[in-house]
Amino acid sequence: MQQTTTQVQVSAHMRKLQDDIATAISQLDGSSFREDSWERPEGGGGCSRVLTEGRIFERAGVSFSAVYGPKLPPSILENMPQAADQPFYATGVSLVFHPRNPHVPTVHMNYRYFETAELFWFGGGADLTPYYPRREDVVHFHQTLKNACDEHDPHYYPRFKSWCDEYFYLKHRKEPRGVGGIFFDYQQGDWAKTFAFSQSCGHSFLTSYLPIVKRRHETPWTETERDFQLYRRGRYVEFNLVYDRGTIFGLQTGGRTESILMSLPPAVRWVYDWHPEPGTPEAELYNVYLKPTDWLA
Secondary structure, eight states: OOOOHHHHHHHHHHHHHHHHHHHHHHHHHTOOOEEEEEEOTTSEEEEEEEEESOSSEEEEEEEEEEEEESSOOHHHHTTOGGGTTOOEEEEEEEEEEEESSTTSOEEEEEEEEEEESSOEEEEEEEEEEOSSOOHHHHHHHHHHHHHHHHTTOTTHHHHHHHHHHHHSEETTTTEESSSEEEEEEEEOSSHHHHHHHHHHHHHTHHHHHHHHHHHHTTOOOOHHHHHHHHHHHHHHHHHHHHTOHHHHHHHHTTOOHHHHGGGSOSSOOOOTTOOOOTTSHHHHIIIIISSOOOTTO
16 A cells, blocks of 8 residues: 555654653563564554563553555444545554552553545543552643643643543443543544644653652552452453444454453453442542542642
8 A cells, every 4th residue: 555645654653652652661661572563464564562571560562553444444434424435544552551569550542543535533542540549640640641732722631631531431330440631533624733733642641651650669569459450450451342442443443353452451350249448548549539520620
């Protein structure tokens, strides 16, 4: 497939974003990523990088892809019916980091770009899923994302923060996955300005997350806290397999299954009808943090 100038530009940015993040995480953890390049029979391919059983991260995955095909899958056409029966090109980078220490939050980030003969759009975001949250960490994460948004439009952060709260919500549990962040999709308009916004968001990731990891990864933890972390990881699995648009897109377009599911944690547990004891840190997570909140008020 002959790439357009815009496709080349966005793909180069996504590749570099993967490189920069993987390098920073590897240096922090003191461990190396395994790298797998893969091809998609229908067109395109990607590169998956996975760090397993590191000093800080039990699993950290950063994946780049650039795929194309004759038509978009149903999950995309539900929201972009005008793109039906058009060949498409899609590129992006996605990551999920599962730390070993329950006091370090899990984090997710994904930025993506779609282009057809007549349309383009950007999407993505980042969100934080703590187990034993500290308000200063949550505020730092949101403030960094707000700063990236404010470079382009002061209305972006409140709009995309609200969208994130709505998107990362487990309807069958009636609870949020974590403390949110930003999320946006199907962003069009001026191509250069929208691309610049997506770039700023991607570049903000390390600034938003690494200071939290550095503050918390040596915090002592108990087996009770570890059990709670594994229990809450179950919510992460449920969301990714039931609702996540990237997972659904990858499976519907014949993507590499190992790369699509690398976001799942290596250890997880489900407990029947569990409820936190009143007055505990676990109850604080549910009663204070797992609620849509203006963290920067």
